[in-house]
Amino acid sequence: MSNTMSFSKQNKGKQLKTISNEKMKTVYPTIEENVQYICAALFHTSDLKTRKVTWKEMSGVIIYLETMTDTEVLQRSFLLPLSEAVDRKHIEEIITSPEFTKTDNLNKVVSALLKGDCALFLNGGTKCFLFKSIQVNARTPEEPENEKVVRGAHKGFVENLDINLNLIRERIQNRQLTIKYFKLGKESNTNVAIIYMSELANPSVVEEVQKRLESISTDMIFSPGYIQECIEDHPFSPFQQILFTERPDRLEAHLMEGRVAIMSEGSSDASIVPVTFFAFFQAPDDFNIRFYGGSFFRLLRLFSFWGALTLPSIYIAVIGFHFEIIPYDVVTIVKSSIENIPFPPFLEAIIMAITIELIREAGIRLPSPIGQTIGIVGGLIIGDAVVNAGIVSNIVVIVIALTAIMSFSLPSYEMGNTVRILSLPIMIAAATLGFVGIVFSLMIIIIHMCKLQSFGTPYIAPLAPLHIKDLKDAIVRFPIWTMSHRPKNAQAQKSVRQRASREWKK
Numbered sequence: 001m002s003n004t005m006s007f008s009k010q011n012k013g014k015q016l017k018t019i020s021n022e023k024m025k026t027v028y029p030t031i032e033e034n035v036q037y038i039c040a041a042l043f044h045t046s047d048l049k050t051r052k053v054t055w056k057e058m059s060g061v062i063i064y065l066e067t068m069t070d071t072e073v074l075q076r077s078f079l080l081p082l083s084e085a086v087d088r089k090h091i092e093e094i095i096t097s098p099e100f101t102k103t104d105n106l107n108k109v110v111s112a113l114l115k116g117d118c119a120l121f122l123n124g125g126t127k128c129f130l131f132k133s134i135q136v137n138a139r140t141p142e143e144p145e146n147e148k149v150v151r152g153a154h155k156g157f158v159e160n161l162d163i164n165l166n167l168i169r170e171r172i173q174n175r176q177l178t179i180k181y182f183k184l185g186k187e188s189n190t191n192v193a194i195i196y197m198s199e200l201a202n203p204s205v206v207e208e209v210q211k212r213l214e215s216i217s218t219d220m221i222f223s224p225g226y227i228q229e230c231i232e233d234h235p236f237s238p239f240q241q242i243l244f245t246e247r248p249d250r251l252e253a254h255l256m257e258g259r260v261a262i263m264s265e266g267s268s269d270a271s272i273v274p275v276t277f278f279a280f281f282q283a284p285d286d287f288n289i290r291f292y293g294g295s296f297f298r299l300l301r302l303f304s305f306w307g308a309l310t311l312p313s314i315y316i317a318v319i320g321f322h323f324e325i326i327p328y329d330v331v332t333i334v335k336s337s338i339e340n341i342p343f344p345p346f347l348e349a350i351i352m353a354i355t356i357e358l359i360r361e362a363g364i365r366l367p368s369p370i371g372q373t374i375g376i377v378g379g380l381i382i383g384d385a386v387v388n389a390g391i392v393s394n395i396v397v398i399v400i401a402l403t404a405i406m407s408f409s410l411p412s413y414e415m416g417n418t419v420r421i422l423s424l425p426i427m428i429a430a431a432t433l434g435f436v437g438i439v440f441s442l443m444i445i446i447i448h449m450c451k452l453q454s455f456g457t458p459y460i461a462p463l464a465p466l467h468i469k470d471l472k473d474a475i476v477r478f479p480i481w482t483m484s485h486r487p488k489n490a491q492a493q494k495s496v497r498q499r500a501s502r503e504w505k506k
Helices: 031-041 071-084 106-114 161-171 203-214 224-231 248-256 277-281 291-320 328-338 345-365 368-388 394-408 413-433 435-451 468-472
Strands: 048-055 058-065 100-103 117-122 128-132 177-184 190-197 243-245 260-264 270-273
Touching: 031 048, 031 058, 031 106, 031 117, 048 071, 058 071, 058 106, 071 117, 071 128, 100 106, 106 117, 106 128, 161 177, 161 190, 161 248, 161 260, 177 203, 190 203, 190 248, 203 224, 203 260, 224 260, 224 270, 243 248, 248 260, 248 270, 277 291, 277 413, 291 345, 291 394, 291 413, 291 435, 328 394, 345 368, 345 394, 345 413, 368 394, 394 413, 413 435
Parallel strands: none
Antiparallel strands: 048 058, 058 117, 100 128, 117 128, 177 190, 190 260, 243 270, 260 270
16 A cells, blocks of 8 residues: 555545645656655665665666665665676566565655665666665553553554554454555654545544544644544644543554544554543443443542542542531540641642642653652652641541542543643632532533534534443443443444354353
């Protein structure tokens, strides 16, 4: 399949624009003119190399970028066969590279050189021969650090698109698996691929993804975040509407449910659409353990989400407005803890919440051994010191520590960030109106979630709109043999996933 992406689709009668097209510049009859044009097109970069060759008394030249080309591949693909060629009549018989093309467009030659191809010009010829010789420096597909599992596959995506697609093809050996290439970024020319199952994914969703990708006109695709912000339905919402994963097995599960994935060169993340709120609380381990455990841990994650969102606010509301709801046996302990604190509970919680965020940021930026030390120093020593100094109460330290643990238990890093950001306005509402402020804040958040969509799928489906069958794999996880239908929110063409899988029991 060609890496050059140039296609057009019909969408509701409107012709979609073409992604990229190189301007035509015909190959010159002499080698010198061709070399001069390519050198000028690449601004006389120092890593552009040439090597003169001779074939049947005909002079020629190979042009390549030294920093992109594997010289051993070049030698095996052309130079060695050329030295051994005796009776071969055509130059095509000498080039042994599996990816070999001819072109008369010099601009296409320039683009191919930037991808690691070698270009061969023969004196007097009207065509340029291009063959693949790119140098691959990919790391091994190790398990992603932020998506580890106890059981199951331990492979992860890497920063090379071809290797990532190979990992998907290894897992899904089905002719329906379709890959479409795009080029995004006017200056970076980044390869982007859409992946889906042809007879499962909804064509309207695939077409919508293509349409939104085509509308991106930025000069650079630096990371999946660039694509996400350009194609999301509600970019100003604090809630993530595209699911990221670095695991081939997780992507396989979503593709087999009829969803569409987007991957780009230079990133190990796959973006999955359409998704719902509950997809961010599912983990591959849910299906590697018994369904009782899978359901329990999924419920625990949902509890952690709402707990991390409201726990500091509940502390502020109780201490500031509703002291009477504290049990009689506990009220003395709480009172002795806060009576000498000079700050109101809101400032206490804000100080500790910001401290935890600073420790987390410092731990991420520093090398692993030092990052762990910072976590211990920040968590234990600073926490103990601020309590002894009488700046905050020990109760608020417990509350903020529990909140941090709850937010870190979420399997989605992006959803963890959402919790931490949303907890701040809820804390302000609690400091202003107590429990009434918390209830109003949660109502606003839930109303906002009800309005969200991800490529036509309601964000909090299958709760709203209610779809009973999809609840089997949303809040809890039913046994796999009972989930006969694909979730409706995936918008798959075929709803039936399996027939009776335990007929042997009869």
